[in-house]
Amino acid sequence: MSGVWILIGVLFVVTVAFKAVGPLLLGQRTLAPRAASVISLLAPALLTSLILSQTFNAPSTGLQVDARLVGFVVAGVALARRLPIVAVIVLAAGATALTRLVAG
Amino acid sequence: MQGESSVRAGLRRGAPLVLPTLALGVSFGVTARPVIGVAAPITMSVLVFSGGAQFAALSVLSAGGGLVSATVAAVLMNARWLPMSFALAPSLTGRPGKRALEAQAIVDASFAMAGRGDGTFDRGLLIGATLPQASAWITGTIAGVFASGLLHNPDALGLDAVFPAFYLALLAEEIRARTEPHELRTVGTVIALATAITLGLMLFSAPGLPTIAASSAALAGLRTWGSR
Numbered sequence: 001m002s003g004v005w006i007l008i009g010v011l012f013v014v015t016v017a018f019k020a021v022g023p024l025l026l027g028q029r030t031l032a033p034r035a036a037s038v039i040s041l042l043a044p045a046l047l048t049s050l051i052l053s054q055t056f057n058a059p060s061t062g063l064q065v066d067a068r069l070v071g072f073v074v075a076g077v078a079l080a081r082r083l084p085i086v087a088v089i090v091l092a093a094g095a096t097a098l099t100r101l102v103a104g
Numbered sequence: 105m106q107g108e109s110s111v112r113a114g115l116r117r118g119a120p121l122v123l124p125t126l127a128l129g130v131s132f133g134v135t136a137r138p139v140i141g142v143a144a145p146i147t148m149s150v151l152v153f154s155g156g157a158q159f160a161a162l163s164v165l166s167a168g169g170g171l172v173s174a175t176v177a178a179v180l181m182n183a184r185w186l187p188m189s190f191a192l193a194p195s196l197t198g199r200p201g202k203r204a205l206e207a208q209a210i211v212d213a214s215f216a217m218a219g220r221g222d223g224t225f226d227r228g229l230l231i232g233a234t235l236p237q238a239s240a241w242i243t244g245t246i247a248g249v250f251a252s253g254l255l256h257n258p259d260a261l262g263l264d265a266v267f268p269a270f271y272l273a274l275l276a277e278e279i280r281a282r283t284e285p286h287e288l289r290t291v292g293t294v295i296a297l298a299t300a301i302t303l304g305l306m307l308f309s310a311p312g313l314p315t316i317a318a319s320s321a322a323l324a325g326l327r328t329w330g331s332r
Contacts, residue, residue: 036223
């Protein structure tokens with residue numbers, strides 16, 4: 001099991017490096033307007049991708065549609081009705097759990 | 105002090121994530137214990153603090169995959185923090201060591217919340233929003249490891265729907281913050297591109313890669329900036 005500790009060590013060092021490399025290489029240079037425009041769009045791009053990959057990922061590769069889709073749709077409806085974030089989260093988890101319970 | 109109040113604002117905005125993160129931490133601890141024991145999952149949550157990477161590594165290991173592929177899967181999941189690190193850099197002040205340390209507060213939700221929409225970031229809000237998530241993730245992992253026998257199937261509670269729902273809420277905020285028609289068109293283009301790239305790559309590539317590739321959808325900002 002000592003291999004797991006190597007995994008943890010490598011993952012720790014690489015993760016710290018990923019987060020530190022921007023400030024260390026770029027310093028405090030001010031952003032060109034073009035760069036600022038791209039950077040402000042990074043969050044919507046990444047959020048979109050995270051939502052889709054966490055809703056449809058399959059055990060290996062490929063897409064899998066299951067109870068998570070129900071949670072995703074319920075979250076969308078709750079957001080369209082401007083419910084608070086906590087309510088959106090609870091409803092999505094509840095709907096997913098309920099679907100699994102019913103679908104057995 | 106302005107910095108202090110924005111840390112407090114971050115704590116407030118990170119608060120809705122405490123219970124869901126705690127629950128996910130529990131589910132990680134429960135799932136990890138039979139595969140890698142007691143100390144390893146807790147150490148991992150303290151040092152790595154990344155649900156995506158930790159679950160990726162765990163799922164490779166429990167499927168009987170090797171350590172190398174588990175490490176690669178986890179590293180790929182966290183590589184999305186590389187572009188975020190470059191995006192955040194100009195918004196940090198002080199000496200390089202201090203900036204590199206503050207950048208460790210990058211996690212997806214805090215990064216999205218700390219963005220001011222003009223390419224700059226609120227450093228205090230980023231740190232404030234990450235603190236409750238980190239505490240909840242670590243506490244949850246410890247609870248899960250020791251309560252491993254009590255909760256057999258965390259997915260039965262729908263916990264895996266929590267983060268997509270939260271990210272969807274953040275995405276809705278991103279859209280609502282853009283009021284000009286050309287801004288809305290651009291963000292719509294970015295979302296459409298990110299969707300196509302993610303779903304397309306998910307068909308055949310390893311987890312993590314589709315999201316890194318999808319970050320390139322933000323380059324749509326170049327075109328609209330030029331046309332303004």
